[in-house]
Amino acid sequence: MDNIKIFDEVGDFEWDLAEFAYDTIRSSSLSRFNERSLLLFISFPRSAEDFMMYKYNQGQDPENHEVISSRGASWEVNTNIKRSALKMDYEKDPEGAKMRYECIPPAQRGGFFQYPERIDDCVKTGKMNPAVLENIILTSEIASGAERHFVGFDVEVFKRTLELDATRTYYLGLDGGIESDSYTISLAHGEIFYEQVIEGGDAVEKPRNKPVEDLLIEWKPDKAHKVPVNVQNVVDIVEAICERVYVKRSLSDKFNSGAMTQRLLELGVEAEDKVFSNPFQLAIFTQVKNLAYTGHLELLDEEKANDDLKHLLLVNGTKIDHEKDRGKDTCDARAAAIYLCSNDDPEEITNFSMPTIAGAVRGR
Numbered sequence: 001m002d003n004i005k006i007f008d009e010v011g012d013f014e015w016d017l018a019e020f021a022y023d024t025i026r027s028s029s030l031s032r033f034n035e036r037s038l039l040l041f042i043s044f045p046r047s048a049e050d051f052m053m054y055k056y057n058q059g060q061d062p063e064n065h066e067v068i069s070s071r072g073a074s075w076e077v078n079t080n081i082k083r084s085a086l087k088m089d090y091e092k093d094p095e096g097a098k099m100r101y102e103c104i105p106p107a108q109r110g111g112f113f114q115y116p117e118r119i120d121d122c123v124k125t126g127k128m129n130p131a132v133l134e135n136i137i138l139t140s141e142i143a144s145g146a147e148r149h150f151v152g153f154d155v156e157v158f159k160r161t162l163e164l165d166a167t168r169t170y171y172l173g174l175d176g177g178i179e180s181d182s183y184t185i186s187l188a189h190g191e192i193f194y195e196q197v198i199e200g201g202d203a204v205e206k207p208r209n210k211p212v213e214d215l216l217i218e219w220k221p222d223k224a225h226k227v228p229v230n231v232q233n234v235v236d237i238v239e240a241i242c243e244r245v246y247v248k249r250s251l252s253d254k255f256n257s258g259a260m261t262q263r264l265l266e267l268g269v270e271a272e273d274k275v276f277s278n279p280f281q282l283a284i285f286t287q288v289k290n291l292a293y294t295g296h297l298e299l300l301d302e303e304k305a306n307d308d309l310k311h312l313l314l315v316n317g318t319k320i321d322h323e324k325d326r327g328k329d330t331c332d333a334r335a336a337a338i339y340l341c342s343n344d345d346p347e348e349i350t351n352f353s354m355p356t357i358a359g360a361v362r363g364r
Contacts, residue, residue: 003029003037009044011052018051045105048331053105071103095209112320113289116310123306131162138230151222153188159240164214165189169347170247171211172238172269173336175329176256179221179228182258182262184333185238187215187247192346193296211291211341212298214306215241218330231256237264242267249344251336276332281320284339285331291342305330327360 005025010018022039038144044337045052057070060162089097095114095206098104106114113119134154139147141324164170167190190209217237238260241247249270252260257273264271274280288309291297299306309331313321322328 004027004040005037010041010055011046013051014176015051022051041200044100046099047111048071048105050336052107063152068135068183073103074101082111087277091216094133111310112285112294112312112314115293118292119310120298121295122292122299123301124298125301127301129214129217129300129302130164131157132160134215135205137227139287149227149319150230151219151227152230153219153237155236155240158237159244162240162244164245166245169209169342170241170245171337171344172241172247172250172264173259173333173338174238174250174252174257175332175336175339176231176253176260177219177221177229177329178231178256179226180223182221182327182329183219183229183231183234184329185215185217185234186213186330186333186337187241188337188341188342188347189214191298191343193265207346208296209341209344210296212302213334213337216300216330218276218305228243231259235260239263239267242269249340251340253332257363268343278319281332281335284335285320287339287342288299288335291338297338299334302330305334309334312356339352 001226006020007018010022013021016159024037028068029039031225041052041055043052045056047053055067058064060068063069073083074086075083083101086097086101095106099106099114105292136152138150138152139148140150164187170187170189173188174187175182177183188211191212192207193328194205195208198204219227219234242264247264248270249268250261250272251322252266252271252273252275253276258318259271261271288297308322308326311323311326312328312331313323315321320328322331
């Protein structure tokens, strides 16, 4: 072989840079040595779609005779290494350890859910919102006599079609947006499962809530025509829910949540609004991930919302963010409801309540 070029850790290169370097060196080698050149790629993959996996998949294609590829675990390539010596790495970061030592990459680089297919496993196929959400434009007249228009849903249609189990205890997550972001609510209840824990040296079965999502509503402002969300319409929809079933607790970001929090408190809900700081968001989304990975979570079959959830990013290990062409509003509301439900003590008795303007209350 007249010419050998080695790409070390090409999986860590951004795609455009890796492709540019490859094209440059390949053309240089071919122009000088024709086919008597060899380009080697040595790396563990950083994602299923990085340049290393692109070349690996080319090598696995029987129609591609130019590329040969193989992969193996560290202890298979270097027999001096034992998998047992890597136990601490697997316990601390199982996803990262599989990536580094077994060349099993996550689906996306920098993704919060490195195995987003676990979200798919939590989706209850065919389970949609239990009410009709009919889009309407709401018009109001301001003091000057001018009309202002808002986006909303028909509350009466929602009330007539809403079907929820009144024997359940519900948890409400909210993310408030008006002009530039969506206003989103998520409603969930808990179904009991038992988890084995050690207490006083003995293994005991402790009841826990498996969050089950029942309702997901997103009010989208019309940015093109500058039509904002009608916050009172959101309050009316939430009030209709609270009059129908027992909503025990709610959680929302402080942004745009004052009127909603006050109304929920009036309806007897343990309503809390707080700043969704980076550490807090990381905590609640980590809870969602742990539940998804262990199969203790059930989500509605809402394709776009689930897709947004699967593609969340973890930035610098501290911040939950979204990709440029995706959103995060539904994710925040869902995470809040799931967090409340999973951290509350399970209700082993059922609730029954009749609608009342003060809000549905727990039966005695």
